[in-house]
Amino acid sequence: MTADHGLPAGLVTRPGTSAVYQTAGWRTEIPRFLLAACNGCDRCVAFCPEGIVVRLGKNRYGFDHDYCKGCGICAKECPVDDIVMEVEVR
Amino acid sequence: MSQTLVEEAEVVHAPERAEHLIAPGHRACAGCGLLVGARLAADAAGGNVVVTNATGCLEVVTTAFPGSAWRVPWIHSVFGNAAAVASGVKAALRASGRDDIPVIAQAGDGGTADIGMQALSGMLERGDDVLFVLYDNEGYMNTGVQRSGLTPTDAATTTTPAGRLSEGNPHLKKDLLAIVLAHRPVYAATATLAYHKDLQGKMGRAIAARGPRFLHVLVPCPLGWRFKSESTIEVSRLAVLSNLFPLVEYRGGILDKVKRIGAPVPVDDYLRAQDRFKHLFRDERGEVEREFLQSIADENARRLGLPVYRPAA
Amino acid sequence: MRVMEGSEAIAEAVRVAVPKVIAAYPITPQTHVVEDLAKYVADGRLDAEFLTVESEHSAASAVLGASAAGVRTFTATSSQGLLYMSEVVCAIAGMRLPVVMTLANRAISAPLSIWNDHQDSMMLRDSGWVQIFAQTAQEAHDLHLVAYRVAEDTRVQLPVMVCVDGFVLTHAFEPVEPLTEADAAALLPPYEPEVRLDPADPMTFGAYAEPSVYTEARYEVHDAMRVAGDVLTEALDAFAARTGRRYDPWFDRYRMEGAEVALIAMGTSAQTAQLVVDDLRAEGVSAGLIALRTFRPFPAERLAEDLATVERLVVLDRSVSLGAGGIVAGEVRAALHAAGAPTRVIGVIAGLGGRDVSRETIRKAFEAEADGWVDLKHELVGSER
Numbered sequence: 001m002t003a004d005h006g007l008p009a010g011l012v013t014r015p016g017t018s019a020v021y022q023t024a025g026w027r028t029e030i031p032r033f034l035l036a037a038c039n040g041c042d043r044c045v046a047f048c049p050e051g052i053v054v055r056l057g058k059n060r061y062g063f064d065h066d067y068c069k070g071c072g073i074c075a076k077e078c079p080v081d082d083i084v085m086e087v088e089v090r
Numbered sequence: 091m092s093q094t095l096v097e098e099a100e101v102v103h104a105p106e107r108a109e110h111l112i113a114p115g116h117r118a119c120a121g122c123g124l125l126v127g128a129r130l131a132a133d134a135a136g137g138n139v140v141v142t143n144a145t146g147c148l149e150v151v152t153t154a155f156p157g158s159a160w161r162v163p164w165i166h167s168v169f170g171n172a173a174a175v176a177s178g179v180k181a182a183l184r185a186s187g188r189d190d191i192p193v194i195a196q197a198g199d200g201g202t203a204d205i206g207m208q209a210l211s212g213m214l215e216r217g218d219d220v221l222f223v224l225y226d227n228e229g230y231m232n233t234g235v236q237r238s239g240l241t242p243t244d245a246a247t248t249t250t251p252a253g254r255l256s257e258g259n260p261h262l263k264k265d266l267l268a269i270v271l272a273h274r275p276v277y278a279a280t281a282t283l284a285y286h287k288d289l290q291g292k293m294g295r296a297i298a299a300r301g302p303r304f305l306h307v308l309v310p311c312p313l314g315w316r317f318k319s320e321s322t323i324e325v326s327r328l329a330v331l332s333n334l335f336p337l338v339e340y341r342g343g344i345l346d347k348v349k350r351i352g353a354p355v356p357v358d359d360y361l362r363a364q365d366r367f368k369h370l371f372r373d374e375r376g377e378v379e380r381e382f383l384q385s386i387a388d389e390n391a392r393r394l395g396l397p398v399y400r401p402a403a
Numbered sequence: 404m405r406v407m408e409g410s411e412a413i414a415e416a417v418r419v420a421v422p423k424v425i426a427a428y429p430i431t432p433q434t435h436v437v438e439d440l441a442k443y444v445a446d447g448r449l450d451a452e453f454l455t456v457e458s459e460h461s462a463a464s465a466v467l468g469a470s471a472a473g474v475r476t477f478t479a480t481s482s483q484g485l486l487y488m489s490e491v492v493c494a495i496a497g498m499r500l501p502v503v504m505t506l507a508n509r510a511i512s513a514p515l516s517i518w519n520d521h522q523d524s525m526m527l528r529d530s531g532w533v534q535i536f537a538q539t540a541q542e543a544h545d546l547h548l549v550a551y552r553v554a555e556d557t558r559v560q561l562p563v564m565v566c567v568d569g570f571v572l573t574h575a576f577e578p579v580e581p582l583t584e585a586d587a588a589a590l591l592p593p594y595e596p597e598v599r600l601d602p603a604d605p606m607t608f609g610a611y612a613e614p615s616v617y618t619e620a621r622y623e624v625h626d627a628m629r630v631a632g633d634v635l636t637e638a639l640d641a642f643a644a645r646t647g648r649r650y651d652p653w654f655d656r657y658r659m660e661g662a663e664v665a666l667i668a669m670g671t672s673a674q675t676a677q678l679v680v681d682d683l684r685a686e687g688v689s690a691g692l693i694a695l696r697t698f699r700p701f702p703a704e705r706l707a708e709d710l711a712t713v714e715r716l717v718v719l720d721r722s723v724s725l726g727a728g729g730i731v732a733g734e735v736r737a738a739l740h741a742a743g744a745p746t747r748v749i750g751v752i753a754g755l756g757g758r759d760v761s762r763e764t765i766r767k768a769f770e771a772e773a774d775g776w777v778d779l780k781h782e783l784v785g786s787e788r
Binding site for chain 3: 137138139140142143149150153154155156158160161162163164165166167168170171173174175176177178179181182183184185186188191208209211212215216
């Protein structure tokens with residue numbers, strides 16, 4: 001055994017590096033942003049546990065396919081039912 | 091649930107990652123309330139902070155070496171010492187001319203009210219300039235949903251299961267806010283996910299203040315409380331609307347604000363939303379327990395001048 | 404040169420090292436060290452943040468946090484306090500934080516004892532902390548400054564525990580030549596770690612390790628211990644050059660030339676043992692003494708080398724691994740065995756819970772032909788095991 005494994009002393013870790021792990025594989029359902037009745041309330045952005053719903057413009061939102069776990073919170077909390085969850089076929 | 095094919099054209103793929111202070115790729119359960127709360131709080135606090143964190147779900151899911159979800163300086167060591175580490179960090183920052191950097195200590199209910207109680211009390215009692223944020227999911231969730239001092243009465247956990255001879259947790263939820271207030275903190279408040287602007291406002295006010303501060307955030311846990319992952323925010327809403335978890339703000343130990351809610355809902359609505367209370371709906375003993383839980387909610391409402399639930403005649 | 408209490412000698416060394424954060428919880432016999440430091444802070448003689456924490460667990464936690472935030476730190480404890488903070492002590496080493504601690508050696512409960520032995524530091528011998536033992540107040544003073552230099556060296560980055568016998572050293576008055584601020588400035592560079600808690604470069608400390616990486620992480624601490632020995636050697640050379648006081652990084656050899664019987668001791672009892680060696684030599688017995696200074700990292704090869712020609716070696720243990728035997732004796736036996744040395748090793752357990760390690764006791768130890776424990780009448784009593 002050597003001491004040269006390229007490990008930082010005390011395993012001190014760089015910020016934001018969790019993003020290498022894409023959690024997309026966790027989901028069975030995926031949201032569909034209808035962008036029909038959206039009122040720009042930002043709740044989908046606020047309530048996503050992964051923080052991957054993004055405001056793209058006025059009354060326009062999207063999400064990052066690489067991380068969505070398909071929890072359904074955005075769809076449930078949308079006050080105008082503008083997001084639906086659908087089974088994702090891959 | 092429809093079996094429609096995803097039409098790529100209708101799904102807008104976000105071209106850039108949203109830059110929150112907690113990155114994605116963490117291993118929190120789908121629908122995790124804790125990560126909603128932590129991210130909202132982190133974003134409200136901003137990047138000019140140092141965070142100490144107890145062992146628990148938040149620490150485990152965000153820091154599997156070599157990946158860390160934290161985009162702020164962050165330290166974890168053991169379970170019960172988040173407040174003590176924070177006291178030491180703050181002293182170091184002060185000693186090295188960086189006193190303008192706020193220090194936040196974070197822990198779950200176990201790391202705050204049980205194994206973390208001593209360190210929390212010490213930090214508050216010394217008047218250390220630390221903001222302690224409690225993420226309360228009412229159990230030791232990371233180790234498998236065991237009962238903690240903040241588990242509500244009658245909740246089924248793996249160490250207080252419901253059964254032929256048991257209605258779940260026989261103990262009371264520790265009145266942690268009262269204990270904290272006895273230390274006369276500069277700021278103390280409760281918050282939860284559904285009222286996210288309230289949560290972020292409180293976080294912002296807490297961060298801007300100096301001295302010992304405390305924020306108690308209720309974070310429902312789909313796994314431990316047993317509800318569908320989509321209902322996390324709704325369950326947090328019902329906790330407030332039922333008066334079981336009123337949203338309050340204290341300055342210097344004196345009540346400053348109580349969040350007015352609309353018409354209160356019966357505690358039963360909150361209980362029915364989570365299978366950890368399912369056993370309370372099977373027989374008369376359960377009914378007695380539910381009346382007891384309703385009485386806790388009613389007492390909260392009376393004490394704070396909130397509307398008490400009255401069943402329709 | 405001034406006569407001062409051992410605790411004051413320690414506090415004075417810590418004062419010139421200028422830790423910026425001190426956190427400690429009172430426990431006999433560590434108390435005078437931290438009380439002296441509190442007075443220095445109150446009088447403006449030491450510019451440090453002094454946290455009166457509510458337990459040893461929090462004392463260790465506070466210095467862990469402060470050290471990670473990039474400042475020099477100090478704590479002190481004994482016995483139950485060390486045990487209470489033990490999980491944090493292990494974390495400090497695993498996280499490679501250069502905390503320096505005074506460990507006022509005291510017995511472990513139960514039964515409760517406030518008096519001196521080495522059981523407490525032995526309980527944490529596996530923790531990854533460098534452990535060095537002082538024999539005199541002067542040495543305790545000097546080793547604290549050296550401890551910071553070794554701990555903070557970028558090749559080491561390990562915490563250091565300076566072990567001093569409770570009461571016997573901490574509360575005894577001896578002449579000490581104190582180090583000056585200038586000595587400290589010459590011997591101890593400022594602490595400026597590359598990585599620290601700071602929003603300017605936000606790093607994560609204390610990530611968890613999966614089975615794929617944990618072994619390697621632990622090996623690196625183990626290896627850093629080995630390097631610590633080299634760095635300690637360098638540091639003590641620099642120390643000797645500056646002050647004229649020379650300490651061997653591993654152990655002192657007292658009249659070991661041609662010694663047929665040797666005693667190994669640690670801490671203040673090594674000083675008493677010197678007198679016994681003189682007595683024995685005067686009687687024609689070729690006796691010698693090895694006063695072990697560094698217990699972690701354990702100088703296995705060096706001991707084996709020096710002891711190869713000794714016929715009978717008696718190890719004086721002020722601690723015991725219940726169910727196994729003397730701890731130092733066990734490590735010495737292993738070292739000699741690994742080197743194939745034919746030396747006969749006898750383990751004597753003495754001085755537990757403050758029982759006096761007198762000249763009589765040490766003499767009986769030198770004469771021991773079999774393992775044993777020393778009773779109140781200084782008799783060596785064989786153990787059943």
